[in-house]
Each structure stands twice: as C-alpha cells, then as structure tokens.
Amino acid sequence: MARPLQTILDAVLDGVVVVDDTGRVELLNAEACRILETSVAHAETEQVEALAGPDHPVASVTRKVLESARSAIADEVPIRRRFSEDLIADLAVAPLPESDGGGAVIxxxxxxxxxxxxxxxxxxxxxxxxxxxxxxxAHEVKNPLSGIRGAAELLEGRADDDRARRTAGLIVREVDRITALVDELMVFAKGEVLDPQLLNLHQVLDGVIELAAVDRLAEKVRIDRVYDPSIPELLADGNRLTQIFLNLTRNALQALSSEGDGGLLTVRTRVSLDHRIPATDGQMLPAVIVEFQDDGPGISPENLERLATPFFTTKSDGTGLGLAVARHWVSQHHGTLDVKSVLGEGTTVRVSLPLKRPTPGSGGTPGNTRSESEKS
Ligand SMILES: Nc1ncnc2c1ncn2[C@@H]1O[C@H](COP(=O)(O)OP(=O)(O)OP(=O)(O)O)[C@@H](O)[C@H]1O
Ligand SMILES: [Mg+2]
Structure with a gap:
C-alpha cells in the first residue's frame, strides 16, 4: 500500500518545502510550517518569497538554484518570526530533475x-x-580549618583578658564562615541525586516569591507574575527548584535595590516547543521556560562573560556562588540557564527545564522517577 506523501513528509524531522520551476510552493511538511509559522493551506500555491520574505535566503537561494539547476546551502540563517521566538536554521536547496518538470526542494x-x-x-x-x-x-582547606577552630576555641576559654577572648571568638566565627563557604562549594563535587516529584511549578514560584517578598530588599520592588496556566505538573525536585529560583530572585532584588529606587521584577513562565530538551531516554521533551526579568542596572559585557565562574561577585557581601549553584541544579535537571543583560536596561535570567511527565504506568511515583534519574 502506497502511503500518502504528506504523511511521510510530516514525519521528517527537517522542514521540507517543494517548489515548482516558477518558485510556487507545491508541498510543505509540518516542520516547515512550524519553522516558518505558516500552514499548508496558507502557503501552498504562494511564491517562495511569501515564506520568509522576498530578501530572505530561503527565497534568494531558491531562486538561484532554480536558475542554475545547481544545489546550494546556507548555514545559520536567521528566521524572524511573529508569534514565537526567532530561530537559526540551516538551509539546503536542491534542484529537481528537468525531466520531471524542474523546481526545487528546500x-x-x-x-x-x-x-x-x-x-x-x-x-x-x-x-x-x-x-x-x-x-x-575541600580536602586541603577543611582539615586545617577544624584544627584552627579547635585551637581558637581553646584560647577563647583560657584567655584572661577580654580583648584576647574577643579576638579568639572572631577567629572561630570567621573559620565557620569559610567552612560554610566550602560546604556550599561542595554541591558541585558531591553529585547528589535529585528527588523528583510531580509538582506544580507555579506553586514553587509562589513560595519563593512569598519568601523573597518579606525581605527588606523587596520593599520598593514590584513583582509581577506572568504565568502560563497551561503548564501541567512536571517531574522535578521541588527543594532544588526553590533554591534555584530563590538565588535568581535574590539577585534581581539586590540589583533592583542597588540604586535605591526599586523597580520591577517580572517572573514569567511558558512552554516552548522550540527549546526541546533530550530526556535521559533520548526522547525530545518540550521545555518549560521560567524567566526572571528585572529592569535594574544590567550587567556589563565584560562581567557577563565572567558570570559562569564560581566566586565572581560585584557585591561586597556576595560569595559569587548563587548563579553557579543555580546553574548546577538546573543542569542536574538536564536544563539550561542563560543570562541576557543590557547595561542600563536590565537583566533576564532564563531557566529552561524539560517538561518531564510520569511515564504511563509508572504513576509518577517518586520511587520510579528516582531510579530513572540515577541511571543518568
Ligand atoms: N539580576 C541581576 N542584575 C545585575 N547583576 C546581576 C544579576 N544577577 C547576577 N548579577 C551579577 O552576577 C554576580 C554573580 O551573582 P551570584 O548570584 O553568583 O553571586 P552574588 O549574588 O554576588 O553572591 P551570592 O549569590 O553568593 O550572595 C553578582 O555579583 C552580580 O554582579
Ligand atoms: Mg546571588
């Protein structure tokens, strides 16, 4: 039984468009419709120029191929889109045999x-x-630290004047601070396993915002929530998500209050099919995007490059670990974290997480999902 051509084309992972020798669209598949934000009904019988614009490589390269009957490629062409985010696509156009009426396949x-x-x-x-x-x-620093702490405590107990006691107490406190820092750094080394549960992302975000809002830093800041209500429950580690979102919210609040006059933090969520993320079984999952957008002072291009380095901070009391720890836990969820910023305009931190759902039959029990993440 011959299968319908359209069914086969729609199963192809690349966008495919067939045009006739005059550049008129004859066929296009589902992926081409997604990339070019069109439909079969809308694009068929249109000229190739209607797909991405008359000056766009999709049209100009195709015209060249139709004239020369030689194939051509163009790498990383930007596709501007009206309804979803812009894309980068590779373009390959090949001529179809003259004997069959010519034309080209894009x-x-x-x-x-x-x-x-x-x-x-x-x-x-x-x-x-x-x-x-x-x-x-941790290995080199923590052992001597505990020795220093013990010695300082001994001195604190034995010192007979007040100043010596206070100094020894200061050593103990500073040692504790360094120990806490080293412990924080250890999240990168421990390879802790996530404990994914089926959770409501917006509840986690609400909890974080509530927590952050009681901070003095939030006094002059307005926090807007723009949630996509269609996001279903997903499998993720709620405690780790809280930590990620709290670090990002704190950074935004600190940035917004650094100049004294507050500002606006927008927390936005949506599902994106353009940022599909591979799950542990190789299946491509849609991504849930969580954005923290502030209209604070922004980050200079030099500093933006250094953000990925742990301990990079511009704050007198910062450790420079907030973003690195957030990135670590996002990465453990197989997601990504990107920072976009324009000096003087603001900063947007975007977390993309795979929209992981319980597999049918597993019932989404934590036991099942945990063993799945341990395999990865
Ligand atoms: N929303 C933001 N606006 C402006 N700058 C930011 C923003 N988020 C992060 N940064 C910059 O990135 C640096 C690193 O952030 P990170 O959270 O890793 O550490 P920190 O906030 O300095 O310290 P910690 O989080 O450990 O208290 C900050 O010092 C700041 O310069
Ligand atoms: Mg921080």
Missing amino acids: VLRDRTIQNSLRDASSQREKLVSYGHIAAGI
Whole structure:
C-alpha cells in the first residue's frame, strides 16, 4: 500500500518545502510550517518569497538554484518570526530533475535545538571541572580549618583578658564562615541525586516569591507574575527548584535595590516547543521556560562573560556562588540557564527545564522517577 506523501513528509524531522520551476510552493511538511509559522493551506500555491520574505535566503537561494539547476546551502540563517521566538536554521536547496518538470526542494534544519544541546553540554562540562576543584579545595582547606577552630576555641576559654577572648571568638566565627563557604562549594563535587516529584511549578514560584517578598530588599520592588496556566505538573525536585529560583530572585532584588529606587521584577513562565530538551531516554521533551526579568542596572559585557565562574561577585557581601549553584541544579535537571543583560536596561535570567511527565504506568511515583534519574 502506497502511503500518502504528506504523511511521510510530516514525519521528517527537517522542514521540507517543494517548489515548482516558477518558485510556487507545491508541498510543505509540518516542520516547515512550524519553522516558518505558516500552514499548508496558507502557503501552498504562494511564491517562495511569501515564506520568509522576498530578501530572505530561503527565497534568494531558491531562486538561484532554480536558475542554475545547481544545489546550494546556507548555514545559520536567521528566521524572524511573529508569534514565537526567532530561530537559526540551516538551509539546503536542491534542484529537481528537468525531466520531471524542474523546481526545487528546500530543506530547513532548526539549529536552536542543536545549539541549546551544545550549550547544555558545555555548561555540564564546566560544572564537572568545578566539582574537581571543589573537591580539592575541600580536602586541603577543611582539615586545617577544624584544627584552627579547635585551637581558637581553646584560647577563647583560657584567655584572661577580654580583648584576647574577643579576638579568639572572631577567629572561630570567621573559620565557620569559610567552612560554610566550602560546604556550599561542595554541591558541585558531591553529585547528589535529585528527588523528583510531580509538582506544580507555579506553586514553587509562589513560595519563593512569598519568601523573597518579606525581605527588606523587596520593599520598593514590584513583582509581577506572568504565568502560563497551561503548564501541567512536571517531574522535578521541588527543594532544588526553590533554591534555584530563590538565588535568581535574590539577585534581581539586590540589583533592583542597588540604586535605591526599586523597580520591577517580572517572573514569567511558558512552554516552548522550540527549546526541546533530550530526556535521559533520548526522547525530545518540550521545555518549560521560567524567566526572571528585572529592569535594574544590567550587567556589563565584560562581567557577563565572567558570570559562569564560581566566586565572581560585584557585591561586597556576595560569595559569587548563587548563579553557579543555580546553574548546577538546573543542569542536574538536564536544563539550561542563560543570562541576557543590557547595561542600563536590565537583566533576564532564563531557566529552561524539560517538561518531564510520569511515564504511563509508572504513576509518577517518586520511587520510579528516582531510579530513572540515577541511571543518568
Ligand atoms: N539580576 C541581576 N542584575 C545585575 N547583576 C546581576 C544579576 N544577577 C547576577 N548579577 C551579577 O552576577 C554576580 C554573580 O551573582 P551570584 O548570584 O553568583 O553571586 P552574588 O549574588 O554576588 O553572591 P551570592 O549569590 O553568593 O550572595 C553578582 O555579583 C552580580 O554582579
Ligand atoms: Mg546571588
């Protein structure tokens, strides 16, 4: 039985468009419709120029191929879109044989997914190397610290003048501070396993915002929530998500109050099919995007490059671990964290998490899901 051509084309992962020798669209598949934000009914019989604009490489490269009857490719062409985020796609156009009436077949491959995979794996590699450094530091620093603390405590108890006692107490407190810092750094080294549960993302965010709102920092800040109500419950570790979102909210509040006059923090959620993320079984899952957008002072391009490094801070009382720890837990969820910022305009931190749902039959029990994440 011959299968309908459209069914086959729709199963192809790349966007495919077929045009006749005059550049009129004859066929297009589902992925091409998604990339170009059109429908079969709308695009068929249109000229190729109608797909992405008359000056766009999709049209100009196709015209060249129709004239020369030689195939052509263009890498990383930007596709501007009206309803969803812009994309980067690779374009390949091949002529169809003259004997069959000519024309051309256009193939569009969405690079966004590949690029986000590359970013995620380089983020993961970095975090692994921080883990090695952290383990080294912990080993070399923590042992002597406990000796110093013990000695200082002894001195504190034996000192007979007040000043010596206070000084020894100061040593104990500072040692505790360094120990806490080293412990915090150890999150990169321990390889702790997540405890995913089926949870409501917005409840987690509400909890974080409530917690952050009682902070003095939040006094002059307005926090707007723009939630996508269609986001279903997803499998994730609620405590870790809280930690991620709290670190990002704190950064935004600190940035907004650094100039004294407050500002606006928008917490936005949505589902994105353009940022599909591979699950442990290789299946591509849609991504849930959580954005923290502030209209604070922004980050200079030099500092933006250094954000991925643990301990980078511009705050007198900062440890510079907030973002690195957030990134670590996002990465453990197989997600990504990106920071976009314009100096003088504000900062947007975007967390993409795979929309992981219980597999049918597993019932979403924590036991099942835990064993799944341990495999990864
Ligand atoms: N929303 C933001 N607006 C402006 N700058 C930011 C924002 N978020 C982070 N930064 C910059 O990134 C740096 C690193 O942030 P990170 O959270 O890692 O550490 P920190 O906030 O300095 O210290 P800690 O989180 O440990 O208290 C900050 O010092 C700040 O310069
Ligand atoms: Mg911080």
